[in-house]
């Protein structure tokens with residue numbers, strides 16, 4: 538029988554910070570949670586001042602400063618008819634309006650941050666080392682069976698990779714990256730793609746499998762991912778946007794914009 542003084546159900550922000558604080562005070566505790574991986578959609582990246590105060594108490598503030606987007610750079614919220622259409626309104630959000638800034642400054646010794654979840658939740662590839670050296674590009678996977686959830690960022694990247702050359706050998710029916718990793722562990726595929734936490738939840742303790750960043754130029758790596766969401770059937774718009782971003786990246790304009798704000802661009 539397992540005994541504990543405090544049983545915490547759920548490893549969201551409330552559960553995991555309770556566990557960390559109780560442990561800091563020497564109180565025995567145990568966390569149980571439903572899933573072994575983090576959420577599969579972006580959420581809770583805006584980290585407010587009270588949350589940063591708690592992180593400060595936990596000794597995490599310096600790491601947040603190093604990895605987060607600080608409040609002065611968090612920008613505006615724009616309402617427009619379409620990406621290329623009329624701008625209807627613009628809100629100075631997250632306390633960036635000059636009239637609100639003082640309220641925020643006086644409210645806390647901490648500022649708030651936008652914390653990039655993708656830093657942790659990168660799309661990764663799990664590879665069976667017995668098949669040979671780690672693949673240096675996705676071209677090395679051509680013709681090999683690879684498991685991925687078709688309804689995920691990993692699936693989208695894999696389906697479009699190498700101008701669609703991997704499509705025929707992809708198995709995209711998996712619900713998520715953990716299921717895809719299970720297929721790799723059971724020897725049904727040569728590799729699996731998914732979020733880091735999904736793949737690690739199945740394979741982390743098995744040295745036979747390597748988990749590496751997706752070797753693809755379009756996959757988000759360290760730093761912030763810049764992306765646009767378009768409706769599923771708006772393929773023309775998606776392609777036009779991708780082409781425009783490629784042009785802005787190729788002629789150095791994105792690098793210059795990022796540099797103006799003291800941030801490096803890895804296009």
Ligand SMILES: Cc1cc2nc3c(=O)[nH]c(=O)nc-3n(C[C@H](O)[C@H](O)[C@H](O)COP(=O)(O)OP(=O)(O)OC[C@H]3O[C@@H](n4cnc5c(N)ncnc54)[C@H](O)[C@@H]3O)c2cc1C
Pocket residue numbers: 546547548549550551552569570571572578579580581582583584585
């Ligand atoms: C799309 C989206 C965007 C958001 N953006 C922001 C943002 O930018 N900034 C912000 O501050 N907040 C944001 N939020 C809100 C924020 O995510 C929540 O307020 C926060 O996650 C709540 O934390 P929690 O620990 O109370 O609950 P949760 O994060 O919901 O954690 C509960 C955990 O318990 C587990 N669980 C549930 N039932 C059981 C069970 N029976 N057994 C075991 N485990 C169980 C769940 O799987 C989950 O992991 C956003 C939310 C969404 C959905």
